[in-house]
Amino acid sequence: MKISSLILAAGSSSRLGSPKQLVEYRGEILVSKIAQLALSITDNVLVVLGANENIIQPKLTELVQENQQKIKIMVNTDWNEGIGSSISFGVKQLFDTSDAILILLCDQPFVNYLLLQEMVQAFAEAKYSIIACKYANQLGVPILFDKKYFSELMKLNGDVGAKVLLKKHADEIMSIDFPEGIYDIDTQEDLVKILLN
Numbered sequence: 001m002k003i004s005s006l007i008l009a010a011g012s013s014s015r016l017g018s019p020k021q022l023v024e025y026r027g028e029i030l031v032s033k034i035a036q037l038a039l040s041i042t043d044n045v046l047v048v049l050g051a052n053e054n055i056i057q058p059k060l061t062e063l064v065q066e067n068q069q070k071i072k073i074m075v076n077t078d079w080n081e082g083i084g085s086s087i088s089f090g091v092k093q094l095f096d097t098s099d100a101i102l103i104l105l106c107d108q109p110f111v112n113y114l115l116l117q118e119m120v121q122a123f124a125e126a127k128y129s130i131i132a133c134k135y136a137n138q139l140g141v142p143i144l145f146d147k148k149y150f151s152e153l154m155k156l157n158g159d160v161g162a163k164v165l166l167k168k169h170a171d172e173i174m175s176i177d178f179p180e181g182i183y184d185i186d187t188q189e190d191l192v193k194i195l196l197n
Contacts, residue, residue: 003120003144004098005038006090007031009106010050010079019052020107020185022059025194030185031056031106035063035071041116042102045071048090050079084156091153101153102144103162109194110180111142118176119144128174132166135181139166139173 009031013020021031031047038045045067049056053075064071076089087103094101100123104111119131119142129146132139143162145153152165166173185191 001099001124002044002097003042003100003102003123004094005042005045005102005104006087006094007034007038007045007047007104007106008083008086008090009056010048010053010076010086011083012051012080015187016185016191017188019056021049021052021056023107023185023191025109029059030109032060032063033109034104034106034111035060037111037113037116038102038104039063039067039070040113041120043070044094044097046090046093047071047073048076048079048086049073050076050086081157082159084158084160087162088154088156091150095150095154098150099147100144101147101150102142104142105184107185108141108181108183109185110183111178115176115178116142122174122176128172130166130169130173132173132175133178133181134175135178139163139175140181142178 009021022029035045035047057073060073074093076086078085123131123144131144133142149165183194
């Protein structure tokens with residue numbers, strides 16, 4: 001079974017005021033950190049860029065060169081339509097080569113190897129076809145989807161993300177506790193909270 005990672009890193013970070021993808025946390029920029037984690041746990045990785053791709057992509061050059069068979073960077077020219085557009089774009093690229101897709105964001109700095117390993121192992125047991133993280137009494141990313149949901153993911157658009165599928169297929173989900181998932185970076189206040197952790 002081939003599991004691919006889809007890293008969504010196309011947003012403009014308008015509320016933060018600078019690209020969140022390039023925020024440095026513990027000596028590493030966030031987009032590089034999540035890409036390296038994805039490489040360590042899945043067969044291949046697609047990083048979807050959009051806004052600011054001209055300054056973000058060069059920061060990943062070395063990582064791509066070192067892992068040419070496993071990682072690709074692509075630009076969603078419709079990134080400004082919303083996260084649904086980038087999910088659809090990414091799934092279309094991975095459709096033919098993947099049995100499952102792990103959707104990741106670059107602004108959750110507390111995602112770690114053990115969490116992703118637990119998700120992949122749970123999926124491999126084949127009891128559930130969606131593995132989602134649970135925090136703040138809700139389900140969210142990271143999320144691992146079986147191929148049978150790819151067609152629905154490719155129909156997403158605008159600001160409608162993958163959570164709509166979680167509501168629709170609630171009986172097919174296994175949740176994994178990830179309390180640190182509440183921390184993401186949208187504003188300067190979020191960034192301060194994370195840097196203090």
